[in-house]
Amino acid sequence: MAKTNSVAKKAVVAVTGIIMILYLIAHMIGNLKVFAGRESFNGYSEWIRTIGEPAVPAQTTLTIIRIVLLTVVIAHFWAVISLWRQAKRARPNGYVTKKAVAQSYASRTMRWGGVIVGLFIIYHILDLTMGVANPEGPDGTPYDRLVAGFSNPFITAVYVLALVLLGMHLRHGIWSATQTLGQSNKRREKTVNLFALVFSVVLIGGFLIVPFSVLFGLVG
Amino acid sequence: MTATAEGTTFASGTASDPAMAKHDMTLTLRIWRQKGPRDKGRMVTYQVEDISPDMSFLEMLDVLNEKLILAGDDPVVFDHDCREGICGSCGLMINGTAHGRGTSGGPTTTCQLHMRKFKDGDTIDIEPWRATAFPVIKDLSVDRSALDRIIQSGGYISAPTGTAPEAHSILVPKKDSDAAFDAATCIGCGACVAACPNASSMLFTAAKVSHLGLVPQGQPERNDRVVNMVAQQDREGFGGCTNIGECSAACPKGISMENISRLNHDLLGALRAGARPKS
Ligand code: HEM
Ligand code: SF4
Ligand code: FES
Secondary structure, three states: OOOOOHHHHHHHHHHHHHHHHHHHHHHHHHHHHHHHOHHHHHHHHHHHHHOOOOOOOOOHHHHHHHHHHHHHHHHHHHHHHHHHHHHHHHOOOOOOOOOOOOOOHHHHOHHHHHHHHHHHHHHHHHHHHOOOOOOOOOOOOHHHHHHHHHOOHHHHHHHHHHHHHHHHHHHHHHHHHHHHOOOOOHHHHHHHHHHHHHHHHHHHHHHHHHHHHHHOOOOO | OOOOOHHHHHHHHHHHOHHHOOOOEEEEEEEEEOOOOOOOOEEEEEEEEEEOOOOEHHHHHHHHHHHHHHOOOOOOOOOOOOOOOOOOOOOOEEOOEEOOHHHHOOOOOHHHOEHHHOOOOOEEEEEOOOEOOEOEEEOOEEOOHHHHHHHHHOOOOOOOOOOOOOOOOOOOOHHHHHHHHHHHOOOOOOHHHHHOOOOEOHHHHHHHHHHHHOOHHHOOOHHHHHHHHHHHHHHOOOEOOOOOOHHHHHOOOOOOOHHHHHHHHHHHHHHHOOOOOOO
């Protein structure tokens, strides 16, 4: 059924998008631990890996989160690509002249912006989770890797660019998901769009404050 | 002089006030010419003179066609019927926007777009709706029967026939009847599809789903209707909706995005309730 139903497929995009957003909220708040100092931040990293011990073996909770996120990312990507191809088939030859009347920049950058965010996520994991792409290497503590990375203006620039794109993705995505899940109406439209904007700015601001604090030597 | 009808004000204005007189225009038109469904098609440039600002866009094309016919050329084929904004057949992409929405300053159909919105010396690009589901028949004329098949796939509603029923026997809340009526004003012009970056027909289908789904008479088949109409729109080769909003902005009837949300709500509910499209 979902195979031929574009609306059901879009609902997959929306639900997986919302799950990723919930994760991002937790992730952003967790990152702010960096302001509590090296011990606190490394301790937080340790804590994520030991939740539930000794009732469950080490890393159980983290592994579950990772499996859920990976599934969700793949499902989001699969549904998006299949809708992208459907749209391409629906108008293979474009207009000679086409002008937008209403469309926002955020809505226009969902697809390529999403692809860039996807590539960024891979780089981000290699950088700060696995450490293999980090100047400090895989042996440093999480705190050292973070400081080493963001002290480099080039790396910080990559993060800023990706996060701004993610912010735009969410600005349109939150509104779009509300529509897709059938929860919008004329009365709510303004509120949903305002919420999407404020939420995206706060979330991305919360993420960006960390690399900027390192870059400007407030954390180090 | 105080007449409010635009035509009256303008006519009396021209007579007494030379500043208000608008002069006839000379325009350059770049028009999509395509001999038939299999022809590749191309933009062809024409000049038209003596275009009065009072003419409608279609009357301007009539002037061009008279000129072409007199010169022994093939006239430009375009669809039109009522020329009063109610039949939905006159859709054209004008300077990159459906029904010339980027020039009109408000919701309009091509037949209700007037030449006073353009300036002497303007170049105007005119193209057909472009979508796989709307194959070009010739020049600017496309086959929009895919929209009819979406309506058809929605099936029937169970309503008693025979003598007119007592009007008060089924009560409809005012709010619902207003919203249903707004949705029912869709004229099936296809501008939503033409304007959509995904070539999606969601706004059209959502209008059709809403106008029956909001009233009591539409309830018995509500679930089946939405799953079948969505399945048909996918089958016709339209794209999926990403809630960009170009459709609603281009719609001559101002059909709102909330109808799309309602369609999604109905569809997800119907699938959960076990409704499946007829194959
Ligand atoms: C942290 C990562 C991400 C989050 C939180 C996220 C979130 C969302 C949300 C909430 C939506 C709206 C769903 C809807 O319209 O119903 C969405 C849509 C979409 N996402 Fe993502 N997404 C992420 C990553 C990606 C990636 C990696 C791609 C790669 C292609 C992508 C491409 C898209 C596209 C094309 C849409 C549909 C566009 C639209 O509705 O206009 N997203 N995303
Ligand atoms: S929804 Fe509006 S733009 Fe689309 S077919 Fe109906 S009247 Fe035309
Ligand atoms: S000709 Fe009927 S709506 Fe334009």
